[in-house]
Amino acid sequence: MNNFKPKIIAFCCYYCAYAAADVAGSLRLQYAPEVRLIEMPCSGRVDPVVILKAFEEGADGVYVAGCMEGDCHFLKGNIQAKKRVEHLQKVIAELGIEPERLAMYNLSGAQGDRFAEIANQFTERIKKLGPSPIKEGEMYNDNS
C-alpha cells in the first residue's frame, strides 16, 4: 500500500488555483507530487463528461479548485462548478466509486500555502482510500 502512487487530477481555475500554484512555487513550498494540474479558464467550465472520463481512465482522485465564493472572476462560475461537483459525487457513488474521490475547493490566487495544503490533504485522503475501484475496462460509455 505504501508504494501506491495515486494519479490525481486537479482542474484549476486560471485566476485562483493556478495562480496559487505559482505562488506556492515562488515560495518553494514543498507538497505531494501526485497531483497533475489542468488549467481552466474558470472552474465554471468544469465538464461532467471530462470528470467521468478521468475516473474511467483510472484516475484515483479528481478535484476542482475555484475562486473563493463571491470572488469568482466570472461572478458565479464557481457556484455552478460546486453544484456540478456535488451532483457528480452522487453519480460516481452510484457507479461504485467513493464520492470522496471527487472534491471541490475554493481558494484565492495569493494562497500558495493553501494550494499546497489542499494538494497534501487530498493526496493523503486518496492514499487512505487506496487505488480506484476502476482498474481497467469501461464502466461508463460516452458517445461524445
Place this chain on the structure above:
Amino acid sequence: MSTEHLSTVIYQDTDQQVNRCYGCMKCSGGCPISFAADIKIHEIIRLVNLNQLDKLLQCKTIWLCAFCKTCKQRCPNDIDSSLVMDWLKSKALRDDVAIAMPNIPILYQSFLQSVEKLGRVHEAGWISSYKIKTKTYSNDLKLGLKMIRKGKLKLLPGRIKNYQQIRKIFSCARKEL
C-alpha cells in the same frame, strides 16, 4: 454675571478653543486622576460648551487636576484642559462657591503665602501652616519628622534680600484678578 457664553470667556482668558472638542475622550483616557474624577475631563470640556458653570464650579475634578498636561499633549484639538481647570479654580474661589475639595486651595494658598512673605518657599513653614488650616496634623507626621532628621526640612525660614519686590509682584497679580 456676564451673559457671554462660558466657552467664549474661557477662550478670551486662556486662549483655549474648547468648542473645537470632538468628545473623543482621549483626555479622560490619559488623565492620571481620571479614576478619582467625579466629572471626567472630556465632560468638563463638554460642560463648558454647554455653559454649565454651576456644575463645573462644584466638581472635584478641577481641584484634582495635577497640571501634568497629558491631556494637552494628546488632545487632537490642542485643548489644554489644565488651563481650563485653572480658570475654573480661580473662578470658584472668586465666586466663593462651596468648594468640593477645600484642602487643595488651602494648600496652594499656604504655599504662596510663604513665597509672598519670604520670596522663597519655606517648606516646614508652609506645610505646617497648611496642616493647621486643614486640621490634618497627624497625616504624614512620621514622614515629616524623618525629613527633618535628614536635614531635608529646615525649621527656620530664610528670606531673600529684595523680598519687597516679590510682594509687589503679588499685588500686581491681585490686580489682575
Place this chain on the structure above:
Amino acid sequence: MEKKTGSVMVVGGGIAGMQAASDLAESGFLVYLITNEDSLGGLMATLDKTFPTNECSMCLLGPRMTGSSNEVNINLLTRAEIVNLQGEVGNYTAEVVRKPRYVDESRCTGCGQCAEACPVEVDDKFNGSLSKRKVIYKQFPQAVPNKYAIDMEKCIGCQKCVKACAARAVDHQQQPETIEIPIGAVVLAPGFESFDASLLGEYGLGYYPNVVSNIQFERMLSSTGPTGGHIKRPLDGEAPKRIAFIQCVGSRDCRNKHGVEYCSAYCCMASVKEAVIAKEHHPDIEITIFFLDMRAYGKNFDRYVNRAINDGVILERSLISAVKEDPVTGNLSLNHCKQGDLLSSEYDLVVLGAGIRPPSSAGQLADSVGIELDEYGFAKTDASSSTITSRCGVYAAGGFVGPKDIPETVASGSAAAAAAMEALATARGTLKQSKEYPPEKDFTGQDPRVGVFVCCCGSNIAGVVDVPSVVRQATGFSDVVGAWSFTYSCSQESLQQIREIIEKHQLNRVVVAACSVRTHLSLFRDALRLAGVNQYNIEMANIRDQCSWVHRSTPDQATQKAKDLVAMAVAKVRLHKPLQLEPVTVIQKAMVVGGGIAGMTTALSLAHQGYQVYLIERQPELGGMLNLLHLKQKGVDPKEMVREKANEVINHPNIKVYYNSEITSFSGRPGNFHSLVKVGGKTVVELNYGAIILATGSKEASLKDYLYGQHKQVITRMEMEKYLAENKAAVGLNTVVFIQCVESRQQGREYCSRTCCSQSVRQALALKELKPDLNIYVLYRDIRTYGLMERDYRLAREEGVFFINYDDENSPLLQSEGGDRLLFKAYDPASRIDIKQPVDLVVLAGAATPSDGAKKLANLLKVPVNEDGFFVETHAKLAPLDMPSAGVFICGAAHSPQNIAEVVTQGRGAAARAATLLSKPYLMAGGTVASVNAEKCASCLTCVRACPYGIPAIGKDNKVEISPVQCQGCGTCAGACPNKAIALEHYRGEQLTDKVRALFREVTGNE
C-alpha cells in the same frame, strides 16, 4: 495648429497609474509608465484583502500588472523618476533619470539563484520590516517585471550573485541614465504614503514589539507575507487572542507637527476589514476597534461594518490616549471612557490605524514638473475638477490628489487619462505601435506537427527535473516532430531560435514546458506569430512552478510529473484549432443618459476627444441636482458650475442634447447599439452608437420621520438650500437643529447617503455666518466629513455649532408644542446630560435614493441594480465605471451617493473607459469564446441561466446564439449544456478529455 505628440507619461506604478496607462494605451496613445520602485503595484501590492468585498488584493492586481507590462503601447520604466519637464501641452520633453537595478532586465529570468547565493540579509521593507530579505531581491513574489534588483547601499560587493547568475544578468557596473522623452501630456499618480506612527510615541510603535501598524498587519494577514498568513505577535510568535485597533492615528489631529487636520478616509474601513479577516482566520479572537466616527461612507460600506459587528467585532467610540506595555508578558493595556466610566483593558496585539501622507517625493516631483501643491502637500487641483493641476497638460490621479480608496483611485486614473485624451485628441493613434507580423501560414488539412521546447530555467528546472529524459520521451510521442531544450527559453536568443526551428521543421503546433502561462504565455504566443503560426496553437506545461520548485526532495517524482504534464500538453495541443479574431466595426459615437453634472462631464470629455455624443435628458433643462444646490463647496458655486457646463454642452458641435426624452429600446452589441428615444413624449428618434454611459443620478428620498410634512418648521436639506439661497433662514431664528441620517443607514436602506454630513456642516456654517449667535445643534450618528472635508467640520465646531452624537437606543425626539413651537430632546453622551430645547427650525438630512426609473432602465439594458436600486458596476474595486455588459458604462450618483468632485471625476473617467472602445475603428471578436452548435442545441436554455453575463440568447430557429464580442470566455455555459452543444474554444470537451487521457496512456490521432 502645431502638431501634438501622441504619447503620455504616467508617473507612478500604483493602481491609479496603471489604470491611466491602460486606458491611454488601449485608446491609441503611446504611454511611458514610470515608477520609482522595482515593481508595479504601489500600496495595493502590500494589502491582503480589500474592503468591502474581501477580495484578494494581489489577485486583482496581478493581472493588471502583467497586462500593463505586456501591452505594446506601454513602455514601463522602473526605478525611474521625472526630473524636468520642458515645453507645453502637446509638446513636452520629459527628462527621466533611471537609477540602476544592477541587474540587466533583458537577461534576468527571475530565477532567484542570485538571492540564494547572496550572504547579506536586510530588513524587508515591503513586509513592514517584519522579515528579512537579501540585498539582491525581488520586491515581492508576484513583482512585475519579474526581475531582481540590488539594494546597492547594503551590498558588500562580494560578487556571489554575479557567479550564481547563469543568465549573466547581474551587472554591478550599471550607471544611472538620463533619457529625454517627447510626450504630449503627463499624468501624475505617485499615490500616498502611510503615516509613520512611530512618530507618535504614546502608541508605542517601534517601542513595544506587539504594537504594529496597519500596513504591518496587512502583511501579516497576507499568505505571502512575513508570517505566511498567520497572525503572530512579533515579540514571541504567539497567536494573539485579543486585538485592539486604534483609529485616527496621525489623522484628524491638529495638535503638533506630526498631525494633520484631514481625515485619511480609508482607515476606518481598512481596520474593519483587517478585523474581519483576522476573525476569519481565528473566529475566537476578540477584536475591539477604538474609533471616533466610523467613516463607512462608500458603496456597501455600512453593510460591511454591520456584518463585522454581527460577526463579533466590537466597536468602541473613544480615541486612545496611550498604549502601555507589560514588559514581562508584552501584553498591552489601554484606557478608554464609556458613559463616564474609565475602563482599562489588556490586549495581546495592538494595530494602529495610521493615516496617510502625500508621497515624500511630492515636493521634488512638483518642482520637476512645475505644478503647485496644496497646503497639505497633495496636488493642487482645479476647484471644479480634481484631475486638473496648475500646469496645462499635467494631470493628477489617485492618492496624490487626496485620501482615497481603490475604486475612487481607479476612477481618478481613468479621469486623468480622459483629460490627456482631450488635450491630445488630434494626436491619438499617431504614435500607436503595433508589431509587424508575417502573414499567417495556412495549415488547413495538415496533420499536427508538434514541437516541444523544454526549458532548464538555468538550474531552476534542470537542477531537479531530468530534462534530457523529458526531451527523450517527448520526441517519441506521435505527431511530435522534435523536442529541444534551452537554458533559458524566454531569453531573446532562445526566442529567435524557437522561431527558426518552427520555420525549419514547419511546425504548426508548439508545447513549451517551462513556467507559468500567467507570466510567459503571451511571450511565446508572440514568437509563434512571428514565425507565421497561429498564436493560439500553443500549450504550456508548467514544469517549474509545479514541479522543480515544489518537489525538490523527490527529483524522480518531479521528473515523472514533468513528463506527464508534457504528455498532457501534447495531447491537448494536437486538437488546437487556429483561432481568428474577426473585426467588427464600431460606431464611434456615444450615448449619455442623464444630463446632470456627471452626464455633462462625460459628454464634454468625449466631445472634446472628437466623438459625437447624444445626451438624453428627461427634464427640460440640464444640470440635475446641482440646480438645487446653493452653497459653495471647495470654492465652487454649483449653480455657476452647471451654467458654465450647460453652456459648453449646448454649444459644442459634437453634442446633441435631447431634452424631455427617454430611451425606450436598446439592442445591438458593443460598438454597435441601437435605441429608440422618445422626445417630448411624442417624437421618436432612432439613434445608433457604439457605447452608452448611464448618468441618471439620484434624488432626495421622500421622508416620513420627525414630523416631516406635519410641521412646517421641519424641512429637508434640499429645502434648506433653498432657504439659504433666499437668505432668510436666520431671520428670527434662535435655535436650529440638524438631524442626520434621516432614513439612511437603517433597515431597508442600509447605506450612507454620503453627502449629507458635509452638506449639513456647510449649511450650519452658512447660518452662523448670517447670524453668529444662533444656537445650532447637529444630531449625528457619525460625522462623515471624510478626507479634506474634515476642515469644514472643525470650522463649524469653532463657530460654536454643537454636535451631539446619538445612537439607535438614544434617537433624538421632536415634539410639536402647538403652533410654530417645537421642542427637541436629546441625550448628550459626552456630558451625560439630557438636553431639552425649544427649537425654531429642524433640518432633516434625508437619504439619497436612485432617481425614478433607474430600475426600468436597468431592465431595458439588461444590467443589474443592487437592493438599494443603484447600478452595479462590473467590479467594485477595479472596474467601478464599467457595467457587466460590454459597452455600457456608469458614472455619478447613479452609481452610489457621492459629492460633486467625485461625480465629476467619475464622469470624466467614464469618458476614458468609453473611449477605449470608441477609439477603435473595429473590435476584434473571437478567440477563447463560446460557440453553439445549432444542430445539437435543444433550446433548453440551461446556458442562458448559467451564463454569469446573460449572453446566450435565443436567436434564429429558436436556437441559442452567443455573441463572440460579448462572451467573456468563462465556459460556464459549455460546462452546463446538457447536450454538449456549446464549445469553448481552447477548452473544447475533446481537448480536455484527451488531456486527461494522456495521463494514463499515449493519445494518438487514431481514436
Place this chain on the structure above:
Amino acid sequence: MKYSYYPGCSLCSTASEYNLSSEAICEQLGIQLKEIPDWNCCGATSAHSASAYLAVALPLRNLILAEKMGLDMVVPCAACYHWQRVAHQEVVTGTAIGKKANQELGDIIGASYNGNLQVKHIMEVMLQQQVLELLPKKITKPLKGMKLASYYGCLMLRPAEVVAIDNPEQPDSIDKMAQALGASTVRWSSKVDCCGGSFTLAESGVVDKLTFDIVSAARRGGADAIVTACPLCQANLDTRQKENDEQMPVFYITELIGVALGMSESRQWFKKHIVNPLPLLERFNLLKKG
C-alpha cells in the same frame, strides 16, 4: 562652560542631595555654575492655579537677574525649569500676560527681560557632546549590571512646544546618560506618567495610587532602581513607598553620575533618601560598606 545656576526652593530643602550632587558633578566635569544672586521661588505647582499672571511674573524675575549675568541658565528642578521656560516663552512670543508682566517687573526691579537667554535643564547640559566625550575618561566606577528605570514625569516634557528636551512620549535622555554611566535601562511604559507631585500633601490617597503604579511598573520592568531628574518626582516616589512593601531606591541622575565619577561624598547624599539606596550601591560594589 559657564552657566548661571538656579537651584530653586526644593533643592534648598527636600532635595538638597540633588543640589549637592549637581554642583559636585559640574565641578568635576569642568562646568562652572554661578548661582543667581537673590533668586526667588518660581511659584512651582501653586502659582498657576491662583493666577496665570503670577505663574509668569515670579520666574520672570529670575530670568531678568540671570540675563544681567549674561549667562545661560541651568536648572536641575524640572518644575522650576518648566516655569522658567514658560515665562521665557510668554515674553518672547509676546503674549498679553508676558508683555504685561515684563513691563511691570521693569517698574519693580528696574530692568526687564529681553529674551537673550537660554534656559537649560541640567540633563541638557550633561548630554552635550563635550560632556559625553569627557565622561568615559572620568568614570571610575561604571554602574555595570545595574538596571535602571528612567523616569521623566511631566514637567520637563510637557507642553512639548515649551519645554521638550526630548521626545515627549518616548524620551531617552536619562536612559542615554544612564547607559553612558555603564548601567542598563529597562523598557517600561510609565516614563512620562504623572506622579501627582503637586498635591502630594492634600490628596495623599490619589498620590499613593499614582506612585504605587509607577514603582510597581518599574519593578515589573526588572529595574533595581528608579532614576529621575526632578525633585518633586523623586520626593514623591521616594517617600510614598510603604514601609512594609518591598522598596525601590529612587536616584537623581546627578547622584549616579557622581557615583560613577567615584565621588566618595556621595554617601552623604544617599543618607538623605527615605528608601535607603546604600545596600543596592554596595551590592554593585559602587560604594564601600560602612
